[in-house]
Amino acid sequence: MTFIQNLIRFPHIYLWKPIKRFNSSRNILKLSERGMYQDMFPNTAANEIRDLLNKSPQCVYAGFDPTADSLHVGNLLVIINLIHWQRGGHNVIALLGGATGYVGDPSGRNTDRVALAQNVISQNISCIKNNLETVFENHKKFIWSKDENLLKPIKIVNNETWYREIDSIRFVSEIGRNFRMGTMLLKQTVHNRINSEAGMSFTEFSYQIFQSYDWLHLLKEYDCRFQIGGSDQMGNISAGHELISRTAKKNVYGLTLPLVTTEEGDKFGKSAGNALWLDSKKTSPFSLYQYFIRTKDSDVERLLKLFTFYKLGEISDIMFKHKQHPEQRYPQQCLAEQLTTLVHGEEALLKARQATEAIYSKDVKSLISLSSSELEQVFEGAPVTHLLLSPGITVLDLGMKAKCFPTESDAIRIIQAGGFYINHQKIRKIDEVITESAHILPNLITLIRVGKRNYYIVKWQT
Numbered sequence: 001m002t003f004i005q006n007l008i009r010f011p012h013i014y015l016w017k018p019i020k021r022f023n024s025s026r027n028i029l030k031l032s033e034r035g036m037y038q039d040m041f042p043n044t045a046a047n048e049i050r051d052l053l054n055k056s057p058q059c060v061y062a063g064f065d066p067t068a069d070s071l072h073v074g075n076l077l078v079i080i081n082l083i084h085w086q087r088g089g090h091n092v093i094a095l096l097g098g099a100t101g102y103v104g105d106p107s108g109r110n111t112d113r114v115a116l117a118q119n120v121i122s123q124n125i126s127c128i129k130n131n132l133e134t135v136f137e138n139h140k141k142f143i144w145s146k147d148e149n150l151l152k153p154i155k156i157v158n159n160e161t162w163y164r165e166i167d168s169i170r171f172v173s174e175i176g177r178n179f180r181m182g183t184m185l186l187k188q189t190v191h192n193r194i195n196s197e198a199g200m201s202f203t204e205f206s207y208q209i210f211q212s213y214d215w216l217h218l219l220k221e222y223d224c225r226f227q228i229g230g231s232d233q234m235g236n237i238s239a240g241h242e243l244i245s246r247t248a249k250k251n252v253y254g255l256t257l258p259l260v261t262t263e264e265g266d267k268f269g270k271s272a273g274n275a276l277w278l279d280s281k282k283t284s285p286f287s288l289y290q291y292f293i294r295t296k297d298s299d300v301e302r303l304l305k306l307f308t309f310y311k312l313g314e315i316s317d318i319m320f321k322h323k324q325h326p327e328q329r330y331p332q333q334c335l336a337e338q339l340t341t342l343v344h345g346e347e348a349l350l351k352a353r354q355a356t357e358a359i360y361s362k363d364v365k366s367l368i369s370l371s372s373s374e375l376e377q378v379f380e381g382a383p384v385t386h387l388l389l390s391p392g393i394t395v396l397d398l399g400m401k402a403k404c405f406p407t408e409s410d411a412i413r414i415i416q417a418g419g420f421y422i423n424h425q426k427i428r429k430i431d432e433v434i435t436e437s438a439h440i441l442p443n444l445i446t447l448i449r450v451g452k453r454n455y456y457i458v459k460w461q462t
Contacts, residue, residue: 045253058085059090069127077260093218107189188235207236225251229254231256276288285351367424375445375457386458393434423447445458
């Protein structure tokens with residue numbers, strides 16, 4: 001389908017979104033106006049940081065451990081904050097924990113992490129690297145509105161490359177001697193775990209030493225004076241600050257980002273108890289889009305400030321339009337559009353909107369635009385039945401073979417009452433014969449709906 005055809009068929013995709021803009025302010029502390037920061041370390045360094053940022057480009061890093069084969073929506077705030085640094089002209093590093101993945105970060109956990117095999121860690125590292133590269137590329141290609149060359153490319157490093165070269169005895173004697181047990185034991189994560197029933201292993205207790213050395217290494221190699229992380233990383237960040245103060249004699253700074261929750265206190269990015277992954281194979285663009293479209297009015301303005309690149313004035317305009325026509329869910333559309341584009345790109349956004357239309361539109365054309373696999377993603381959880389198209393099969397036969405009804409009498413009653421739909425079309429005649437031209441989509445799929453929301457998918461073999 002061409003751009004013009006898409007424009008004619010889905011004008012809202014192209015016409016309702018605000019004009020893209022960019023933020024070139026070097027002083028990323030201004031992001032506090034969006035609620036982006038929770039804490040700063042040292043907490044008296046705001047003026048120092050502002051002057052340093054305004055004076056010249058700085059270097060910042062955030063770490064990502066390979067605990068899974070994809071990042072998830074909960075990681076997005078850190079990634080978006082890194083992009084804001086990039087937009088401000090600073091140098092951005094994403095550190096992949098190829099070494100620290102063996103150790104395990106105890107932050108936010110009540111028990112030790114399960115040890116991962118080397119091949120699993122390597123695979124996870126590769127997948128997370130792809131996640132990061134995709135998001136940064138999508139931002140540059142679809143959201144950033146200035147010359148692409150003004151964005152300094154993200155540098156992705158793996159801390160396994162330097163730990164493999166360090167002698168363990170030298171590491172303990174030269175790095176370990178800079179840490180004081182009393183200070184380490186006072187870290188909130190350590191304190192909570194040591195006093196818990198499960199306790200804490202030495203392996204995870206040592207994690208803060210490794211993360212601290214990561215920062216020291218990046219400071220020496222790239223003059224990286226800033227580290228960002230989630231609110232649970234303050235203990236590790238302050239440990240790194242202490243190590244650098246003792247060894248490098250340079251001022252460095254840590255910034256933590258808030259844990260984002262919904263109005264009910266649920267973690268952002270959780271859907272029915274499951275994480276929303278950035279990998280499209282684990283969470284489809286449609287599912288990601290739908291998650292944000294369902295954002296409550298009470299949460300949407302805060303999430304627009306945190307997770308999109310609209311200026312604050314633009315967000316005010318978006319919310320003003322919402323007050324005029326709340327039924328249109330305009331802020332939710334803006335949020336879903338930009339985040340789906342950021343994570344998966346514009347083509348995936350278009351398909352997500354086509355899939356949305358396939359659910360809510362009564363037009364069979366909306367179903368024809370989707371492939372077999374896309375239909376299964378859209379109607380996730382719908383039972384799939386494989387049938388051979390044979391002459392004379394009736395609507396009643398189809399309903400029973402697809403296991404839409406517990407009994408034939410139920411089938412007759414519901415079909416004749418108007419509660420049975422084939423490809424969005426209501427069917428009342430139980431003896432109507434199924435034909436390829438009238439009841440089967442070009443992709444050899446029939447979508448059945450019983451009642452308001454019970455869907456069934458039939459794949460035909462001809």
